[in-house]
Structure formats: C-alpha cells, structure tokens
Amino acid sequence: MxxxxxxxxxxxxxxxxxxxxxxxxxxxxxxxxxxxxxxxxxxxxxxxxxxxxxxxxxxxxxxxxxxxxxxxxxxxxxxxxxxxxxxxxxxxxxxxxxxxxxxxxxxxxxxxxxxxxxxxxxxxxxxxxxxxxxxxxxxxxxxxxxxxxxxxxxxxxxxxxxxxxxxxxxxxxxxxxxxxxxxxxxxxxxxxxxxxxxxxxxxxxxxxxxxxxxPPAGAVSTMEHHVLVVKPNDKSAVTAMVAARQGRTIAFVRTQLGCERVVEELNAGGVRALALHGGMNQAARTKTLADFKEGKVPLLVATGVAARGIHVDGVDMVLHVDPAGTTKDYLHRAGRTARAGESGIVATIVLPHQRRSMFKLLEEAGVEAERHRVEGAFSEELTRITGARSLADVRADAASRAVEDAESEIVQLTRRLQAAEDRLIDLQERARKATEYAEGVRNGTIVEDDREHRAHRPRRDFDRNKPRGANAGGGERRFGDRDRGGERGGFKRDDRHPRDGHPRDGRTGGGYRGQGGRKDRFERPERGYRSRND
Missing domain, CATH: 3.40.50.300 (P-loop containing nucleotide triphosphate hydrolases)
Structure with missing residues (x-):
C-alpha cells in the first residue's frame, strides 16, 4: 500500500x-x-x-x-x-x-x-x-x-x-x-x-x-551505513571533525567516563556538545534532552541509555565513537536517525583490531556498509561521507562565537554602566542641594524648618519595667496629658464613661469588654444609635 x-x-x-x-x-x-x-x-x-x-x-x-x-x-x-x-x-x-x-x-x-x-x-x-x-x-x-x-x-x-x-x-x-x-x-x-x-x-x-x-533499522532504504577505519592516534581528531558537522548528531560511547571525556575534549576544541548517561539524575537528563531537541546544542554524546527509546526528530547522523557490542545494540543506536521516512547516516569509527568483529556484526545485522580508510588529516572524502569539517574551521567558528558572546556581554555591561551613571547623576544632584541648604542655614540666609526632620528623630528608649509615665520624659507627661484634666482640653480617666455613679476603672459596668457595659453603652437610645456598626 x-x-x-x-x-x-x-x-x-x-x-x-x-x-x-x-x-x-x-x-x-x-x-x-x-x-x-x-x-x-x-x-x-x-x-x-x-x-x-x-x-x-x-x-x-x-x-x-x-x-x-x-x-x-x-x-x-x-x-x-x-x-x-x-x-x-x-x-x-x-x-x-x-x-x-x-x-x-x-x-x-x-x-x-x-x-x-x-x-x-x-x-x-x-x-x-x-x-x-x-x-x-x-x-x-x-x-x-x-x-x-x-x-x-x-x-x-x-x-x-x-x-x-x-x-x-x-x-x-x-x-x-x-x-x-x-x-x-x-x-x-x-x-x-x-x-x-x-x-x-x-x-x-x-x-x-x-x-x-x-523493516529492521538496518534495512531502512533512507539510511546509509559507513565504517571509518582509523589509527588509534587519529581517533580523537576524526571524532572531532565528524562531530563538528552541521546538523543534529548523536554520538555513542561505551562508558559513562568515556562520555564525559569525549564531551570535555570536544568542548575544549570548539565543538558544542552535551553528555547523557545513566549516572546523571533525572532533572539533568531531562534538561539535556530538552536542549538537544530545541537545537541549543547540535551534538549529544551518550551511552547506550540514549538508544533505549529516546525519540528526537531531525537527527541527521548517528556516530559510533565506540562500536556497538551486539547486533541489537547497533540497530537500536542506528534507529535514532532516518525516522518516519527521513534520511540519515550511520557511521562507525573502528580501530584496526576491531575490523573483523565489526564486519561480522554488520553481516549478522543484515547491514551493507561502505568501508573507508581515514587518515588523521582532513580530507574531502570524509566531508562527502559524513559532512565533517576541518579543525581549522571548527576553531574559526568557536572564535566567532566567542566574539559574539563578548559583544553580547559588552551590550549588557554598557546598559548596567548607563544605569549606574544615571544613578550617580541623581545622587550628585541631591548632594548639591543638601550642601546648598546646609550652607544657607549656616549663613543665616535660610531658616531651617524643623518639621521635615521630626519624622526622623529617634524614639526615646522605652523600658517596660519603669513605672507608668516614667518613659514619657521626666514623668510629667502622661498618655497625651489626658490625666491632667482640662489644662489641655483633655479629660480625667475616672470621668470618661461614668455609668450609674461608677467610674470606668471600677469595672462594674464601665464599658469594658466582657462586662456587658460596652454593649449597653452602644445601645443607649439617647445616643441615637443601637449598634456599634451604626
């Protein structure tokens, strides 16, 4: 169909x-x-x-x-x-x-x-x-x-x-x-x-x-398989050149330590890469996958855990930095590319002593792969096969990204500097006005207005253990001078709310909560209201 x-x-x-x-x-x-x-x-x-x-x-x-x-x-x-x-x-x-x-x-x-x-x-x-x-x-x-x-x-x-x-x-x-x-x-x-x-x-x-x-992963018609035979001393350089290709790539290694080492070497050489392995916590793994899916980083270096059911669209190439151990591992890794009818490349870096076992594995998997002998130097054939880029180009791109990052940082620092300069000008203006005001007070040309300083006066020390009124300064002033009677238009405490001849302090109906007096006081008909809300 x-x-x-x-x-x-x-x-x-x-x-x-x-x-x-x-x-x-x-x-x-x-x-x-x-x-x-x-x-x-x-x-x-x-x-x-x-x-x-x-x-x-x-x-x-x-x-x-x-x-x-x-x-x-x-x-x-x-x-x-x-x-x-x-x-x-x-x-x-x-x-x-x-x-x-x-x-x-x-x-x-x-x-x-x-x-x-x-x-x-x-x-x-x-x-x-x-x-x-x-x-x-x-x-x-x-x-x-x-x-x-x-x-x-x-x-x-x-x-x-x-x-x-x-x-x-x-x-x-x-x-x-x-x-x-x-x-x-x-x-x-x-x-x-x-x-x-x-x-x-x-x-x-x-x-x-x-x-x-x-069909099985190895038999997909849109998938190309290549075996790159390299010398041990050239493996790191070839890995870096292939990993620096344009497009989304997943590189597989055998161990967690190898994963971290490869990522560190690639980042040091100017190739942006992230690690994914079973030793990471779930939050780190989720963030790494999200960054890779969103295209923030074009290369994911992973152990076999990433071959087990990870779905990422648009993976152009799978690179076996370390050859797969079994036919099933190879097919699972290869299945990360050429998904849903898209095309993809699967390349395996093989050392001379690994050739025989690798070719046997591919034969068992039913995979027909092209074999290439790759030297450490950059070649046009490597570019044709995998889209590899020379290390010089990689370093140039890394330098360009560093320049862009520095320019972006300069823009941010410039904005912060401008904000600091604006604040400095404002503070200088305030200081100038304060200085002129102080000189005018000293010269007598300006009469100092004490009202603007009252709000900033320190509170007098308050000691709960002192007798009542002793904290008011000298003992003369008490609670708004209300106890001194009519001298300042106040009232005596005993005369505030008399009821039936009993002062409020008598607690026999003088308006305290719980004694019934407060409610009665508010419901007195001669006051013109019957409730506190009224």
Missing amino acids: SHTDMPTFSELGLPQRVVDALAERGVTTPFPIQAASIPDALAGRDILGRGRTGSGKTLSFGLPLLNRLAGGRTKAKRPRGIVLVPTRELAMQVADSLEPYGNVLNLDIKVVCGGTSMQRQIFALQRGVDVLVATPGRLRDLMSRGVADLTEVEVAVLDEADQMADMGFLPEVTEILDQVPAGGQRMLFSATLENEIDTLVKRYLSSPVTHEVD
Whole structure:
C-alpha cells in the first residue's frame, strides 16, 4: 500500500474529536503500522506488532487504548490501562504523545518511573489515574506498597518489549502481568520478535493479530551505513571533525567516563556538545534532552541509555565513537536517525583490531556498509561521507562565537554602566542641594524648618519595667496629658464613661469588654444609635 493510498484516521474508526485533535497537530495520514493495527486494536483484539522506534507505534496502541477507556470511571489506586516501557525517557515521551488525546477524552495519564517523586505518584494514584505509563521497577514498588492495584486493568501494553528483555526486566514484567486479570486486551510492540518475546506472547496474548510492516533499522532504504577505519592516534581528531558537522548528531560511547571525556575534549576544541548517561539524575537528563531537541546544542554524546527509546526528530547522523557490542545494540543506536521516512547516516569509527568483529556484526545485522580508510588529516572524502569539517574551521567558528558572546556581554555591561551613571547623576544632584541648604542655614540666609526632620528623630528608649509615665520624659507627661484634666482640653480617666455613679476603672459596668457595659453603652437610645456598626 503506497503512502497516498493510506486510509484516514476517520476511516480507521477513531472518534471525530480525536481525529480533529490529530489534525490540529498536523497528523492527518496514518503510518503503515497505524493503518494496520488501529482497526484490530479498536475491535479489542490482542496485537503483536513489530516496528522500530519512530515508526508510529505509540499512536498505534495509544489511541485505541484511550478510546476503549473513554467514558468509564476509574477508582482510587486502580488504573484501567497500563503501558510498560523500559526507560524513564520513553515513559515521558509516550505520556507526552498521548496526553493531548487523553485530554480530549477526559482521561488522566500519569508517568510512573524511577528518578522522580514517588510521593507525587502515590498521591496521583490515590486520587485515581486512568492510564499509567510505567517502568517495571517503579510500578512493582508501588504495587508492593499497596498504592497500585491492577485488578481492574482492561488494557495492558508492552512497548519496546525486546529492550526490556535486554535490560533484565522480564521477571518484573511477568510479575506485573500476572496481576492483570484475564480477559482484557493485550498489545505487545517490539523492534524484534525473538525467544524471550515469544515466551511473553504465548503466555499473555490470546490469538494475537500480528502486524510486521516496518523493516529492521538496518534495512531502512533512507539510511546509509559507513565504517571509518582509523589509527588509534587519529581517533580523537576524526571524532572531532565528524562531530563538528552541521546538523543534529548523536554520538555513542561505551562508558559513562568515556562520555564525559569525549564531551570535555570536544568542548575544549570548539565543538558544542552535551553528555547523557545513566549516572546523571533525572532533572539533568531531562534538561539535556530538552536542549538537544530545541537545537541549543547540535551534538549529544551518550551511552547506550540514549538508544533505549529516546525519540528526537531531525537527527541527521548517528556516530559510533565506540562500536556497538551486539547486533541489537547497533540497530537500536542506528534507529535514532532516518525516522518516519527521513534520511540519515550511520557511521562507525573502528580501530584496526576491531575490523573483523565489526564486519561480522554488520553481516549478522543484515547491514551493507561502505568501508573507508581515514587518515588523521582532513580530507574531502570524509566531508562527502559524513559532512565533517576541518579543525581549522571548527576553531574559526568557536572564535566567532566567542566574539559574539563578548559583544553580547559588552551590550549588557554598557546598559548596567548607563544605569549606574544615571544613578550617580541623581545622587550628585541631591548632594548639591543638601550642601546648598546646609550652607544657607549656616549663613543665616535660610531658616531651617524643623518639621521635615521630626519624622526622623529617634524614639526615646522605652523600658517596660519603669513605672507608668516614667518613659514619657521626666514623668510629667502622661498618655497625651489626658490625666491632667482640662489644662489641655483633655479629660480625667475616672470621668470618661461614668455609668450609674461608677467610674470606668471600677469595672462594674464601665464599658469594658466582657462586662456587658460596652454593649449597653452602644445601645443607649439617647445616643441615637443601637449598634456599634451604626
């Protein structure tokens, strides 16, 4: 079926409001895996799909999952749908992809994975979550705490099942699926269907419909494969020249220390790069991925963790700084480029002693790769193959960026200097006026007005232990001179509010709160009002 012959999402059976939400995001034509699997998934059948990452699997299982749960009611701690994925990054990407359509159908989607707040996940489950997108380890922890109950799960999905098998998650996956009640819908998607996956299929899927419409990563026609044979002393220089290419690139290394070392060397040579590996906390990994996706940094240097389900559009090239150890690793790494019909390049830097094992690996993967012998010096052939740039050009670009950064800093400092100068002029003007005023007072030409200084006079020291009135200065003045009678038009304390011949200080109806006098005083009819508010 050609791309132009694909049915629309409406013809696949999705509700119109979901179709409209897809159209708002520019998704109008289904990918082959979506066109093949969505009708069967909407019919409630178990699905076994094979397709590499980036082929559109998320919507293939996500849209039917949400459509089936729409209109139902979810109880606290009992989700009705689960999606198991191997990594945190993939969990977040799946949730981000499905959230707009979940909002349309009034369904809550929650990510449950390590490296994030468990307390927030517990709180969300206690309120009720329709769909959990989870890594197996964290979901099992929540189940053991009694805050996640899978007895009402209607749809269970395993995404990137082969990766979970590689990463040792199968025991946890089987433990989780054993808690899901029989009779519900199961969907399993994987880039490869091998022995471990076949065991899961036989154990948990009932008469599944199989869809294999996407070729393996190594067989994609829009992907070019190259092997660059270099001498050990030339590896760093070749890596830097290829990494300095224009476009978005992911470079893979074997270890975390190697990842940090390569990034440090590239940055020192003028190539902007960021590291991504399992030793980083989740916040740092999320920020690094965001900067790479937004194009702030063109190169991501990663360990194998980045090959496990990271979806980044527009990656032009995958560079194996260290060759992949297995066929599956190679295909997963290569799958970061040439996604969704785009073209891409996969290049592997190989030392002489690694050639034999590398060629054997490519043969097992069914990959036809061009072989090139590369010297340390820059060559036109290297540019043709990978888009590499000479180190001189890299240094020139780095110097130009440094000049731009310095110019930007100068602009900011100039603005701060101008603000400081304006403040200086203002302070100088105030000082001049204050000096002229002081000279006028000394010369007698200006009579000093004491009123403007009264507000700044220091308060007299107040001592709570002194007798009443002693803090007023000399003991003569008391509380506004009210106790001295009519001398200043005041009144004596004993005469303020007499009632029935008793002074207020007598506390026998003199208007104190709690004695009833204050209320009575305000309700006296001869005063013309009956309440304090009046």
